[in-house]
Amino acid sequence: MQNKKTAGLLSPGAHEVAVDSLNQRYHVYGSGPVCLAMPGGPGVIWESLRAPALEEFLTMVYVEPLGTGGSQRLPSHPDGYTRERYRRSLMGLLDRLSLPRVFLLGHSHGGFVAQYVALHHPDRLRGLVLYESAPVTGPEHMAEAATRVEEFIHRNEGRPELPAALDALQSVGAVTDDEKITAALRGLLPMYFARYWDREDELRGFREAVTCTYISSRDGNGESDIIDDRATLPKLTVPTLVVVGRHDVICGPRWAQELHTLIPRSQLVVLENSGHLGHVEEPEAFAGAVRAFTESTSV
The missing domain is CATH 3.40.50.1820 (Alpha/Beta hydrolase fold, catalytic domain)
Structure with a gap:
């Protein structure tokens, strides 16, 4: 109480x-x-x-x-x-x-x-x-994530938006400021959903509103x-x-x-x-x- x-x-x-x-x-x-x-x-x-x-x-x-x-x-x-x-x-x-x-x-x-x-x-x-x-x-966690990303690519093969999401994912390791980490997160966010592009009208607002502060793993x-x-x-x-x-x-x-x-x-x-x-x-x-x-x- x-x-x-x-x-x-x-x-x-x-x-x-x-x-x-x-x-x-x-x-x-x-x-x-x-x-x-x-x-x-x-x-x-x-x-x-x-x-x-x-x-x-x-x-x-x-x-x-x-x-x-x-x-x-x-x-x-x-x-x-x-x-x-x-x-x-x-x-x-x-x-x-x-x-x-x-x-x-x-x-x-x-x-x-x-x-x-x-x-x-x-x-x-x-x-x-x-x-x-x-x-x-x-490393073990990252290897499993890489396998899961490959499964995501296979499920979404042929989608024109896929390359941009993958580019955003690749950019994360080089990002060291808030603005760029936010841009990278928004770019890769479709990978965080089961079927983002099938529900884009519904989920776009969440994607556009999300922000991130750069915090290291050190x-x-x-x-x-x-x-x-x-x-x-x-x-x-x-x-x-x-x-x-x-x-x-x-x-x-x-x-x-x-x-x-x-x-x-x-x-x-x-x-x-x-x-x-x-x-x-x-x-x-x-x-x-x-x-x-x-x-x-x-x-």
């Missing part, structure tokens, strides 16, 4: 609090049990994860991760945005909100952060939703920050739902199945007509899976 001093911090709308001497911005929508939502990227705008269908039964607290949007940047920006740094920020936010236990939903890179938080603070979570996540980054010392949670995930005690789109090219079904196998008593839901953005492509199916999970999870 919140006290009067912090109750306003969960009122609808945008909020900003100081956490660990850094400004942390977040947005509140909906009603019901509280669910913190961590977007992907790292660096993708928080609105990309907004899911109104979840707001019908959850109080969604959409976090703007440090370094993005209205949240403060680290002195080492664009480096230093490790999971440990994000963990401290999220735990500090929970403390400021006087929330003892919440649901935590992480999308894509946000899933890597969410599982890290769950491993270190199981007592603070009612449940965990790993949405388009994976247990590992680095720690504060400039070293590569590779993730591999496969040894620790079997120790995870938080009730967990794993959600994946059948056609996701970035964190596809292979990784969802591996997460499901590694995490004791986890649940797995595959969205058959989605890519990386099932909350946009299949909002009712996505929300239905999350609702069933949250309602089945004991307080």
